[in-house]
Amino acid sequence: MPTVLTALALRAGACTLLGATVAVAASPYWPAALGTAYGAAFLAWCGHREAQLARHARVQEQRAEMAARPAPCCLLWQMSDGGDHGAGCRLGPELVEDITRGWAALDAACCLASWESRGAHHDTTHCTRTDQTA
Numbered sequence: 020m021p022t023v024l025t026a027l028a029l030r031a032g033a034c035t036l037l038g039a040t041v042a043v044a045a046s047p048y049w050p051a052a053l054g055t056a057y058g059a060a061f062l063a064w065c066g067h068r069e070a071q072l073a074r075h076a077r078v079q080e081q082r083a084e085m086a087a088r089p090a091p092c093c094l095l096w097q098m099s100d101g102g103d104h105g106a107g108c109r110l111g112p113e114l115v116e117d118i119t120r121g122w123a124a125l126d127a128a129c130c131l132a133s134w135e136s137r138g139a140h141h142d143t144t145h146c147t148r149t150d151q152t153a
Contacts, residue, residue: 029066
């Protein structure tokens with residue numbers, strides 16, 4: 020299995036060979052710099068390929084993990100990311116409609132006090148809608 024550490028080691032080797040290339044190019048044995056430059060390029064390519072393979076393996080693991088999760092049974096489970104109840108929940112469509120109506124009523128209310136009392140009380144200090152009357 021490809022790892023990020025292997026990619027880092029290959030890239031470090033490529034950098035080392037680049038340093039050797041510079042040192043050899045400045046010496047009388049400059050034709051040897053071609054071999055070390057080729058080796059550095061090859062190690063850099065191997066490091067890049069190893070990093071790609073590690074990234075691909077990580078993505079495949081995440082996809083497999085997400086595919087193993089059970090399908091959400093209701094809107095409440097989707098909103099809570101499965102934390103409120105388990106996969107055995109069988110909330111019917113009528114409960115989902117009630118939840119949707121409740122959110123719509125909360126959105127239409129002028130303030131929280133008005134929504135909690137179903138319009139009987141109105142909090143003028145925290146009301147966001149100025150066209151509502153108390």
